[in-house]
Amino acid sequence: MAPFLLSGYAIFLLLCFSALSMGSVDEKLPFSLSFEKFENDQRFGSEIALYGDAEVRNSTVLMFGKGRMMCRKPFRFFGTNPGFSTYFSFSISAGYGQNLAFLLVPSNISQEAEVNPRFLVVKLAATNAAGASSIAFDVGGAIPVKSSSLVLSSEEKLHSWIDYDGASKMIEVKISKSRDLKPEKSLASCPVDLSNALWREAMYVGISSSGEGASRTSNVYSWSFNVTHGAPYQMHSEPLNPDSVTVRSYEDPLLPMRRGSPWKIVVALFVGVIFGALLASAVFFLRSKVVKRHPVSPIEYESEKIDSDGFKAVDVAGK
Template identity: 35%
Template sequence: MGTLSASRYLMVLFIFCFYFRTIQSEEKMSFGFGDFGKDSNFESQIALYGDAKVVNGGIQMSGSMGFSAGRMLNKKPFKLIEGNPRKMVSFSLHFVFSLSRENGDGFAFVMVPIGYPFDVFDGGSFGLLGDRKMKFLAVEFDTFMDEKYGDVNENHVGVDLSSFISVKVRNVSSVKLGLMNSGEKMQSWIDYEASSKRLEIRLSKLGDIKPVDTLLSCPIDMSQMWKEDELFVGLSSSSGNSTQKCNIYSLSFNTRTAPHWMHSEPLDPQAFVEKKEEMKVHSRSDCALRILGALLFGTGCGALGALLVVIVWTVLGSRRPVAPEDHPAVMELHNKEFDEYKKFIVVVDKAMEDGKVKN
């Protein structure tokens, strides 16, 4: 009976563990600072390099002089592929910033691997290394039109992959947000979803809610780009040949993982047009596989549920009430049976005596 009870609890525990491991995303790394004052303790998570320094509760990364540059990066590295079996890591970043009116280089969100010379600056755009062949990913918030990199204007956001020539770019003026170097505070959200392999950038004025529509969306498979590399993330800035000030007022960052079966390929509209017929075949097979998977999962859950019901029924059915021998009801029953037995003996004896007398 004890074995059956233990089996029942183990089965319930197994079901709950399987359920939560399957559907829940797991938070891996997280930090956030509403400001960078003395009480924020940001130095436990973030390191400053170059000209970056705390000014009035914010971090001024550049602008104290011409060709000023600075960075702020997290201290603890992370990977975009984790665990066994392998799980792809997504991340989200939110920050508030301002750029003064000069036409400097602006700044960039950056991802760099271990081995990147954090405290080395050589005059490259956004405070990144220009002449060295160092792999990086950057989302540039550019307020200088540099023709050698094919910039569309002096007010754009672009995605850079180990080069200052953006693979995708968006004119901020086209979405009626004004100039990024107006001196006013703005905020940005940068999200990478490993399931769709897509990097999304959103931008708005301070006080507005997070926009539903993206300013810029770019399909990138970061698991292929970085593989097993350990990475640092943060912001990097350069004033260029100006005294443009770049200030960061708040910053939050977190990573999360999802089950491997939730991952899919990036949905690139251009690729969809080029491979329309191929995707039709794939979509039918994928649909069939998903239906089969759902049926198998439902069958498995049903079998586990039935097994659990059988175990519970067996345990409860085997628990019949047993009264102890010294229980009053039992003793009364025994006394009645004994009295009837004595009466039977007396009757038999009397009958035998009568028989002898008659003979």
């Protein structure tokens, strides 16, 4: 019985390691969201939510004044160095005061709050009437700003790439007039470590616009988002309302740890298997000791001679 138990535990342990290996491979597969254009169809409605002064028109998302487009399902990140990359083509109406921003918003936000989410915001803004622009990185309330000579508010279609490298801990922004010519040098960059926050929290992604007056518009023509280590996080609740949310800074020590981590489950199974194997080995060892201490030996009886008339004397075992 004990050898059978040991064999069963060994097989179970092997299956656990196989599941761990398959899980690690799946975690390395990138997850991507991609819209080459926007059509007001079933796919768009199931994946993207529009808020405020935002609508779909002529295969484009138009945002008048304050508007926002958000992915309905948050993404979960894995690994010690999670990263992401997003691309979108856009244009901003002439004038100043209009801006466009890429957002990362934790999924554990309070829907009853009355302030805008603030975890990661990369904002492209026109700062004056001449069209001079700035790029702002807002990470948990800290806002480093980089000036740029690129004119954003000329109603010209531009292409933007925002990349976060989890290994180098760097966000980079690149903008070009052609999608086929992604610049090698970034227009602006910001060193920041998002690994801890990305690992602990599932994140919503989105693009928002703000400006003065309904005559100013921001247009988004296409959008893609890629996670280097992650998968869509399934939720049964309604998507967040970005006009009524609050977000804690990722450095907040009260931020809860992610529940249901696959590593924790595998470690718990591994400890259980090892404990069971040790227990079975101990039982087998004690049983073998008891058998050696009390061996089973044959019982010998004395022989007795029985005489009978007409027969020879024979030996009969026992009395």
